Amino acid sequence: MKYFILTLVLVCSLSGFGFNMSSSTIANGKTVFIEFDKNDNIEYKHVRIDKKRFKIYNNFVLIPISYYEKAKNLKLIVNYRENSSKMKFHIINLRIVDGKYKKEILRVAKGKVSLNKSNKIRAAKEYKEAMSIYNSFTEESYLKTKFIMPLNSKITSDFGNARMYNGSLSGYHSGTDFRAKVGTPLISSNDGVVVLVKDRFYSGGSVIIDHGRGIYIGYSHMSSFNVKKNQRVKKGQIIGLSGVSGRVTGPHLHFSARVSGVQVDPLQLIKLLNKRL
Numbered sequence: 712m713k714y715f716i717l718t719l720v721l722v723c724s725l726s727g728f729g730f731n732m733s734s735s736t737i738a739n740g741k742t743v744f745i746e747f748d749k750n751d752n753i754e755y756k757h758v759r760i761d762k763k764r765f766k767i768y769n770n771f772v773l774i775p776i777s778y779y780e781k782a783k784n785l786k787l788i789v790n791y792r793e794n795s796s797k798m799k800f801h802i803i804n805l806r807i808v809d810g811k812y813k814k815e816i817l818r819v820a821k822g823k824v825s826l827n828k829s830n831k832i833r834a835a836k837e838y839k840e841a842m843s844i845y846n847s848f849t850e851e852s853y854l855k856t857k858f859i860m861p862l863n864s865k866i867t868s869d870f871g872n873a874r875m876y877n878g879s880l881s882g883y884h885s886g887t888d889f890r891a892k893v894g895t896p897l898i899s900s901n902d903g904v905v906v907l908v909k910d911r912f913y914s915g916g917s918v919i920i921d922h923g924r925g926i927y928i929g930y931s932h933m934s935s936f937n938v939k940k941n942q943r944v945k946k947g948q949i950i951g952l953s954g955v956s957g958r959v960t961g962p963h964l965h966f967s968a969r970v971s972g973v974q975v976d977p978l979q980l981i982k983l984l985n986k987r988l
């Protein structure tokens with residue numbers, strides 16, 4: 712490993728290209744950042760993984776790793792220009808490891824597991840709507856200061872736990888759950904723009920906030936809303952009250968995050984971003 716890092720630093724310094732990566736290994740469902748050394752002669756453009764591109768802003772880029780990625784070595788191709796030359800590339804190796812997430816068994820209302828036709832249509836429509844939001848990209852970053860927690864409470868379920876609903880396996884836990892009795896005020900974790908306020912089949916009362924540059928944070932199972940779509944919100948502003956709506960076993964807040972369309976561990980993302988904010 713030491714030899715590998717040494718080689719990497721050496722290669723980088725030879726070409727005038729340098730970077731700092733939050734980690735050279737990452738578990739599925741987590742995010743990694745790469746910060747490139749400031750160099751007046753180099754213009755960093757984007758990082759490519761297969762066909763997907765992640766734009767580099769201010770020498771900084773976030774790479775989200777899908778929960779469904781298997782352990783493997785990933786090649787990140789960095790495209791850049793040096794002295795206004797034609798596009799060059801540099802390869803950064805990233806090792807994906809198994810997040811070793813736990814299994815959870817949950818009991819919820821039957822109709823929230825085996826869906827009737829109209830609920831199936833509704834859930835599919837809501838998924839499509841959310842994905843079109845998550846895949847849209849705001850060039851501006853609304854983030855000026857560190858993220859805070861949406862409420863002061865105990866975590867009852869972590870991101871990534873494999874979930875069995877009423878005995879059948881149904882994906883994984885897509886966010887972090889906080890204990891919250893119905894009616895607990897929920898605050899925006901940071902500055903942003905509200906992009907969705909809606910009662911949804913699985914997520915119940917939901918608010919999604921766009922923080923810019925592909926970062927979205929979601930709040931689910933709410934009982935009431937204090938914000939409207941397209942409204943700008945400040946960190947710490949009350950966005951609504953917690954509840955027990957959607958597919959739930961009891962009242963709580965489900966807190967989730969997406970980066971460039973990919974669902975990631977919200978608390979790991981926040982920790983990572985807070986190092987820079």
Ligand SMILES: [Zn+2]
Nearest residue numbers: 886887888965
């Ligand atoms: Zn949850």
